[in-house]
Amino acid sequence: MLDAARYLQQLQALLPQGQAWSRAPDAMLTRLLAAMADGMARVDARSADLLEELDPSTTLELLGDWERVAGLPDACVPVGGSIADRQTALARKIAGLGGQSVGFFVDLAARLGLDVEIREPEPFDCNSRIDGEISDDGWRAAFIVRVLPPSETIGDTPRVAIAEFTTLSTVDERLASFGAEDLECVVMRAAPAHSSPLFAYPTDPEPMLWFDFTQAPPAPAPVPPEPMLWFDFLGAS
Numbered sequence: 001m002l003d004a005a006r007y008l009q010q011l012q013a014l015l016p017q018g019q020a021w022s023r024a025p026d027a028m029l030t031r032l033l034a035a036m037a038d039g040m041a042r043v044d045a046r047s048a049d050l051l052e053e054l055d056p057s058t059t060l061e062l063l064g065d066w067e068r069v070a071g072l073p074d075a076c077v078p079v080g081g082s083i084a085d086r087q088t089a090l091a092r093k094i095a096g097l098g099g100q101s102v103g104f105f106v107d108l109a110a111r112l113g114l115d116v117e118i119r120e121p122e123p124f125d126c127n128s129r130i131d132g133e134i135s136d137d138g139w140r141a142a143f144i145v146r147v148l149p150p151s152e153t154i155g156d157t158p159r160v161a162i163a164e165f166t167t168l169s170t171v172d173e174r175l176a177s178f179g180a181e182d183l184e185c186v187v188m189r190a191a192p193a194h195s196s197p198l199f200a201y202p203t204d205p206e207p208m209l210w211f212d213f214t215q216a217p218p219a220p221a222p223v224p225p226e227p228m229l230w231f232d233f234l235g236a237s
Contacts, residue, residue, distance in 0.1 A: 001048045007037035057091040066090055076185035100192050105145065108190060112183050115148040142196040145187060149201075 002010075011033045015021040022029055053062045056070075063086060067073065070093045073081075077089045092111060098104075102118045109116040121139040184199055191197050 001044050002041060004034070004038045004041040007040045007044075008034050011037055056094045057087050059087065059090070063087065063090070066094075070094055074189075076182060076189060096190075098190060102143075105143075105187060105190070108186060109145075109147075109183055112186065114183055116183075117146040117148065119144045119146065141194050142198055144198045144200055145183075146200045147183065 008030075012023050012030070015023070015029075024030060049061070052058045053060070056066055059066050060083070063083070067086065067090060070090055072086075072090060072093060077086075077093075081089070102120075105118055106116055120143045123139055184197075187197050187199075
């Protein structure tokens with residue numbers, strides 16, 4: 001990008017030679033060319049700004065136009081977010097190619113800062129394991145998104161705060177959540193039309209008392225039978 005001084009130098013270099021074509025700073029011709037150079041520099045600067053506006057992740061002046069073309073804000077992107085959040089959502093919407101694989105949805109969650117595991121249940125049939133889940137054909141179109149609790153911290157503060165159900169919560173609130181509501185919206189929007197995404201939020205509270213009912217209790221030690229006749233050989237004769 002050139003400034004006004006560089007454009008003035010270029011315009012003066014195009015002038016013919018001779019006393020009538022003065023290059024003196026205070027000459028009338030120089031002042032005329034300086035005004036022209038200033039306009040060229042402004043156009044040059046605006047052209048550089050246009051390059052920034054062509055990128056959804058850096059656009060500022062055309063952000064509203066970009067969002068209109070991309071269909072934003074939508075149900076997954078709240079209205080009135082910060083400029084940085086809007087740019088991120090726009091870039092994600094424009095660059096998203098879509099997909100139906102497990103890896104696609106894992107990467108989709110990772111871009112939102114969350115770790116997930118995805119499991120696809122299979123209908124139970126005669127070839128299933130005896131300890132397999134009992135499910136019918138309706139589960140063929142379902143997949144379970146297991147959202148893992150965030151483990152990263154910034155100092156002593158969790159990267160994503162975990163909100164738990166309390167006595168002050170309402171009946172329609174979740175038992176536990178850690179900022180994954182936007183993930184549900186994004187996954188539901190990207191999921192194939194025939195599929196049914198289900199979401200699981202595992203929590204592992206520390207038990208106060210643990211009983212293991214999967215193991216049989218140890219057999220009691222055998223008790224010797226009561227003797228019918230007793231001789232005391234330790235006593236005095």
